[in-house]
Amino acid sequence: MMDPPDERPGMAQRTARTSVVAAVLAALLAGGCAPQERPAAAPARPGVSAAVRGLVTEGDAPGAAALARDGHRTWFGTAGVADVRSKRRIRPEDRFRAGSVTKTFVATVTLQLVAEHRLRLDDTVERHLPGLVRGNGNDGRRITVRQLLDHTSGLFDYTGDRELREQSFGRGLPVHRAGSRTPRQLIRVALRHPPRFRPGTGYRYSNTDYILLGLIVRQVTGHPYPVEIRRRILRPLRLSGTSFPGTREGLPAPHGRGYSTRPSGPGGQRRARVDVTALDPSSAGAAGEMVSTLDDLGRFLQALLSGRLLPAAQLERMRDTSGTHGEYGLGLFPVRLPCGRTLWGHNGVINGSYVLVVGTADGRRVFGYRVNSDVIRDRQAEPRLLAAEFCHRSPAPRS
Secondary structure (H helix, E strand, O other): OOOOOOOOOOHHHHHOOOOOOOOOEOOOOOOOOOOOOEOOOOOOOHHHHHHHHHHOOOOOOOEEEEEEEEOOEEEEEEEEOOOOOOOOOOOOOOEEEOHHHHHHHHHHHHHHHHHOOOOOOOOEHHHHOOOOOEEOOEEHHHOEHHHHHOOOOOOOOHHHOHHHHHHHHOOOHHHHOOOOOOHHHHHHHHHOOOOOOOOOOOOOOOHHHHHHHHHHHHHHHOOOHHHHHHHHHHHHHOOOOOEOOOOOOOOOOOEOOOEEEEEEOHHHOEEEEEEOOOOOHHHOHHHOOOEEOHHHHHHHHHHHHOOOOOOHHHHHHHOOOHHHOOOOOOOOEEEEOOOOOEEEEEEEEEOOEEEEEEEOOOOOEEEEEEEOEOOEOOOOHHHHHHHHHHOOOOOOOOO
């Protein structure tokens, strides 16, 4: 289950100002442990190591990890712990929930279908899912595949529905986190609400868009989107740490724990850290159910940006942000650093996990990091980390 919109942290929040899958990355556990770095061919990154330590602060996220790929060389660093009880560290091979990074995989398959002339960006939702998007001013006859990909459909984000939000992210989570929902149920939740704007006249991040894309992939190919992603991406790239759990509550081994900070006490005045490792991710679906590793996500993004997964025309469209005033492309968004570099990638947040994976436009350098919480209090923690990796400087974390 993804956290509610308008709260995504750090550098990636630029896409969340309008509304995103989102919540907060916690103030990762401060001060304690030095990063444990895996021996690798890549040179040491003391500035990045310090920034990873700065992600960890007591009370919210117990651990953080980062992985850099520069050509065939990799570097891995971690701080804090993967499990507050066992105190074990995060390992490179640990599986975790990747949240909305799922969208980039779904978008890649969608654009592969476009390249194969089995789907057009100007196709309407109605063409492939007749009668599904109707009511309260919503009309699938006026919404295109392109508008789903770049969040210009105007459709209400189902994660913003008050009842679903309370069950999935609020005080109802302990009772409802094992509950399953189908894609069509999630779409019906969205259709309880009128659209935010007429299709194509604005930009607002909506998880509903990618739930619909998952259904369109199935309609066009005859297979569920996880089957197509496995066939087209995971197997060719040998991404053995990536999976789509469906309604399975547990994580595949090896894995640490995932933590969320929730209201507690009378009136919810206090905050308590809750272990949310086990949950049914079907409420995220094609918008955010995927489980992966930092290495798999890095290798995927490197292959995507270097042109191994899409023809040049489709990859160029994926990075076209003209329809969103520079905010979001077709399953990727730009991250502009103070030193003038522009990176491309996606972030993801789901109960107990936050991840960001970004790379240079040519895919030669990619970088990903994660924390085992859905909260980061310090909004500057992510910009510091990316600047340390890509701007060749390492600002000191705040004390």
